[in-house]
Amino acid sequence: MSTRTSGRFEDDVVISGLGQSAVGRRLGRSPLSLTLDAVVEAIADAGLSFGDIDGVVAYPGGGTSLGPGFAGPPIAEVYDALGIEPAFLLGAFEGPAQLGPIVNGGLAISGGLARHIVVYRTVTEGSARRAIRDGASTDPVPPPEWFTAHGGGPAAIGFALLARRHFHEFGTTREQLAQIALTARAHARLNPKAVLRDPMSLEDYLGSRMISDPLCLFDCDVHCDGSTAIVLSHARFAPDARDRVVHLDAVGTAPPVRSPLTQHLGLAPGQRAADSLWRRTDFTPKDVDVAGVYDGFSILTLLWLEALGFCGAGESGDFVAGGTRITLGGELPINTNGGQLSGGRLHGLGFVHEMCLQLRDRAADRQVPGARVAVVAVGASPYVGCLLLRAGEG
Amino acid sequence: MSPGLSAPHVMAFAYRRGVGGAESRFLSGLRAGVIRGTRAADGRVLVPPLDHDPATGAPLGDWVTVADLGVVRSWTWVTEPGRGQPLDRPFAFALVRLDGADTALLHVVDVPDEGSMATGMRVRADWRLERVGSITDIRAFVPAGSGDAATIPPAHHDDAGALEVHSAHEVAYRYEPGVVASRFFESLRRRRILGGRCEPCGHTYVPPRPRCPVCATGPMTEVPVPDRGQVSTYTVVHVPSPEGPVDLPYVAAWIRLDGVDVAFPHLLGEVAPEAAAVGQHVEAVWVPDDELAPSWESIRYFRPSDRPDPGTTRQP
Numbered sequence: 001m002s003t004r005t006s007g008r009f010e011d012d013v014v015i016s017g018l019g020q021s022a023v024g025r026r027l028g029r030s031p032l033s034l035t036l037d038a039v040v041e042a043i044a045d046a047g048l049s050f051g052d053i054d055g056v057v058a059y060p061g062g063g064t065s066l067g068p069g070f071a072g073p074p075i076a077e078v079y080d081a082l083g084i085e086p087a088f089l090l091g092a093f094e095g096p097a098q099l100g101p102i103v104n105g106g107l108a109i110s111g112g113l114a115r116h117i118v119v120y121r122t123v124t125e126g127s128a129r130r131a132i133r134d135g136a137s138t139d140p141v142p143p144p145e146w147f148t149a150h151g152g153g154p155a156a157i158g159f160a161l162l163a164r165r166h167f168h169e170f171g172t173t174r175e176q177l178a179q180i181a182l183t184a185r186a187h188a189r190l191n192p193k194a195v196l197r198d199p200m201s202l203e204d205y206l207g208s209r210m211i212s213d214p215l216c217l218f219d220c221d222v223h224c225d226g227s228t229a230i231v232l233s234h235a236r237f238a239p240d241a242r243d244r245v246v247h248l249d250a251v252g253t254a255p256p257v258r259s260p261l262t263q264h265l266g267l268a269p270g271q272r273a274a275d276s277l278w279r280r281t282d283f284t285p286k287d288v289d290v291a292g293v294y295d296g297f298s299i300l301t302l303l304w305l306e307a308l309g310f311c312g313a314g315e316s317g318d319f320v321a322g323g324t325r326i327t328l329g330g331e332l333p334i335n336t337n338g339g340q341l342s343g344g345r346l347h348g349l350g351f352v353h354e355m356c357l358q359l360r361d362r363a364a365d366r367q368v369p370g371a372r373v374a375v376v377a378v379g380a381s382p383y384v385g386c387l388l389l390r391a392g393e394g
Numbered sequence: 395m396s397p398g399l400s401a402p403h404v405m406a407f408a409y410r411r412g413v414g415g416a417e418s419r420f421l422s423g424l425r426a427g428v429i430r431g432t433r434a435a436d437g438r439v440l441v442p443p444l445d446h447d448p449a450t451g452a453p454l455g456d457w458v459t460v461a462d463l464g465v466v467r468s469w470t471w472v473t474e475p476g477r478g479q480p481l482d483r484p485f486a487f488a489l490v491r492l493d494g495a496d497t498a499l500l501h502v503v504d505v506p507d508e509g510s511m512a513t514g515m516r517v518r519a520d521w522r523l524e525r526v527g528s529i530t531d532i533r534a535f536v537p538a539g540s541g542d543a544a545t546i547p548p549a550h551h552d553d554a555g556a557l558e559v560h561s562a563h564e565v566a567y568r569y570e571p572g573v574v575a576s577r578f579f580e581s582l583r584r585r586r587i588l589g590g591r592c593e594p595c596g597h598t599y600v601p602p603r604p605r606c607p608v609c610a611t612g613p614m615t616e617v618p619v620p621d622r623g624q625v626s627t628y629t630v631v632h633v634p635s636p637e638g639p640v641d642l643p644y645v646a647a648w649i650r651l652d653g654v655d656v657a658f659p660h661l662l663g664e665v666a667p668e669a670a671a672v673g674q675h676v677e678a679v680w681v682p683d684d685e686l687a688p689s690w691e692s693i694r695y696f697r698p699s700d701r702p703d704p705g706t707t708r709q710p
Contacts, residue, residue: 030414160629213630260607
């Protein structure tokens with residue numbers, strides 16, 4: 001039996017509505033406009049009206065941009081535009097990564113602060129980064145790193161160092177790592193909204209441009225424009241379409257404890273989050289039918305598969321080898337929408353949207369038959385989080 | 395001011411972004427010398443315009459040109475303008491409701507003194523001659539004479555197409571690394587690397603720290619450490635970094651010096667990318683005497699070494 005914490009707020013919370021704007025490399029639309037498309041669709045999908053919504057929660061919240069096109073619109077602009085009168089709002093960057101709004105929104109609902117909360121995540125990084133590449137702007141310079149001789153550099157460097165260490169300690173190979181990108185692309189071909197849909201072979205992967213060895217172009221997610229929204233509802237006040245609601249089964253929120261002696265070599269950033277998730281549920285990794293596993297860089301997907309217990313520490317290379325296990329039809333299909341590597345960097349909430357579609361049997365050509373339990377895991381040290389979702393009783 | 399090193403830093407963040415439909419059309423109107431708003435479902439004219447109706451959320455597309463004359467609805471006086479503010483002398487930020495509009499536009503009123511400002515005063519736009527599609531195409535609002543009529547300058551530019559706005563944010567500050575780090579950097583000027591050893595738990599850190607991050611004991615004992623060590627992980631970087639080496643590819647690595655318990659990031663040189671390896675023994679290559687500075691960059695890079703010191707070598 002599990003050692004469930006008493007007073008699980010998750011039991012009070014369902015995901016009642018889903019919405020998503022158009023998704024593309026460069027849509028040329030404002031963050032607010034994309035967000036409203038997603039939010040309006042999610043509210044309608046939940047069978048609610050604007051007036052029913054009494055909370056808005058988002059990551060990272062306005063004014064906290066880490067780079068061009070990262071933050072999306074401020075929450076206040078969104079509820080102004082909807083003309084709603086929220087009882088609760090929160091935008092937060094630090095926390096369980098892009099799943100923070102679901103944890104915080106769920107707690108607010110369970111605690112009686114709100115009944116129906118809309119959560120959104122909006123990016124316009126495709127447009128913004130393109131403007132930089134065109135020479136329209138200088139690249140944003142990261143804060144000076146006093147102790148680095150080579151500058152802060154692109155984010156890929158830090159994750160490449162992590163990948164190299166995984167290769168060194170566990171014998172992981174590029175051919176194994178490639179399966180994350182190849183699986184994502186194979187699944188993206190079934191998703192009309194995915195931004196990269198051309199076929200990709202192992203030879204294409206191995207021959208692609210190296211970014212920061214061993215991470216090549218296809219190991220890095222692709223910036224895009226798009227917005228994803230969900231509605232969280234109190235289970236008691238949820239719309240009556242029982243087959244359409246998705247239950248929040250458990251959340252995993254514990255961040256990694258980082259040792260000053262290992263620093264960059266922490267190869268299990270999601271371990272404590274995953275452990276905290278499994279302590280809150282009766283399900284086990286064996287019960288999971290489909291997974292959305294963060295792939296901002298492909299190495300993170302491997303590390304999450306280990307942290308979540310689908311395989312042992314250091315065994316993820318073998319686990320994904322050949323790709324059949326993690327592709328549709330396999331025992332644990334992952335990132336069925338193409339992930340962020342091919343689907344587009346919708347940044348966390350895209351995985352939640354896709355897993356909810358799977359649990360509602362609405363994932364069309366990429367449906368995992370009979371999917372009842374899904375896991376979502378998002379982020380990199382120190383901001384990580386995971387969710388377990390289960391299908392409604394319909 | 396703490397004793398030790400001190401250096402000026404500037405953090406800059408410059409970019410341009412495409413603006414959305416209503417904002418784009420509004421700004422291109424300014425470029426052409428006209429101020430335009432959108433009409434909401436309830437008939438009110440919104441200036442600046444919105445993409446969506448504030449009451450219903452419906453898309454708005456009914457465009458209205460309003461006067462460049464209006465009335466100050468409220469204002470606040472800026473006594474000491476800061477860097478980057480619209481004027482370099484005292485001025486007012488004001489909410490101006492233009493004739494024909496039902497909402498107020500935030501802008502600047504340029505008057506000699508605070509006593510010249512009044513809620514309800516009439517003001518007119520003072521247009522720039524060179525306009526680029528920016529809110530600052532109106533230099534400022536100025537008091538309107540009783541005979542002033544709305545001016546609508548002839549359009550010089552095609553106002554079609556999406557616009558982009560430029561942002562250039564900058565934060566200037568002084569960085570002081572503190573006593574321990576200052577001694578570390580100063581030692582690099584003498585081609586010496588200083589570490590910090592925690593006597594209770596025995597760990598040695600490079601760079602040194604004021605307190606041990608494991609057991610919090612401090613201050614730690616300052617100890618010289620060798621400029622030789624091993625690679626604990628590395629990556630061959632094929633994309634340029636704003637501050638990084640010019641020549642691509644380059645090898646970035648974490649290096650743990652012999653006798654030290656933590657690694658730090660630096661560069662590998664004199665090694666073919668395919669020959670780099672985790673566990674490789676390396677030694678520092680220092681810059682010439684006249685380039686030595688209190689900086690990590692006094693070490694140009696680390697290169698493979700065939701002189702491991704067996705007495706201090708540990709598992710990388």
